[in-house]
Amino acid sequence: MGLSKSTAFSERENKIADLAKALAHPARVAILDFLAKQDVCICGDIVDQLPLSQSTVSQHLAELKRAGLIKGEIEGPRVCYCIDRAAWDDARKTLSQFLADVKKCC
């Protein structure tokens, strides 16, 4: 039907899949890369860095925010996005654990 049967899977599996979905687009990977490279939490010059329109970038930012990986603070007329350290650490642990667990084979 096109609807992901998320209810049928474990909490953990859904969490991993959800985090992976947030990373499952090169634009979002690029955004995270960019945020990581800036020591100052720079705002929406992200739009200038990407070959995408402002509205599209905004959507990708919203998706990253939905996944909890970044957060935005209003700073005057602009918005300052940065990586949510706590959430990112949690996500990193969850994914790393999964990546490490899966290794046995035939």
Added chain:
Amino acid sequence: MGLSKSTAFSERENKIADLAKALAHPARVAILDFLAKQDVCICGDIVDQLPLSQSTVSQHLAELKRAGLIKGEIEGPRVCYCIDRAAWDDARKTLSQFLADVKKCC
């Protein structure tokens, strides 16, 4: 347009996004979990383990195979799927590196 502008991003960003996409569904996470738990490389009892039809599971397996994370060997009447160790290690390194790199903030 609905078409991901993959050409506009770096090789690395596309690789990360592609790997993440393969993990971006709970069913595929569950499949990898299951394959990891079996010391013997068990085949398509995966279908029995998941609340999905045989054809749907086959599609998820194909997607994982497309990403190069698993490989299937024909064993008589059945097919034996297992994690592609080399590819998985490579994927693990790529993703872990990315997860580790992104940490600075405001």
Added chain:
DNA sequence: CTGATCTATCGCAATATCACGATCACTAGC
């Protein structure tokens, strides 16, 4: 060869994603 079993693929429908331009909402300065 025949039937049973396992898996891949096809065809379809419903939904999600991606991308864009246009527009709305908010803030700061005049």
Added chain:
DNA sequence: GCTAGTGATCGTGATATTGCGATAGATCAG
């Protein structure tokens, strides 16, 4: 108040994904 700048949201179209049943191919048992 008005204007300019910034960013979110709306509306749209095109493409991708998810899911299933039905069908086809391949292999073994008899």
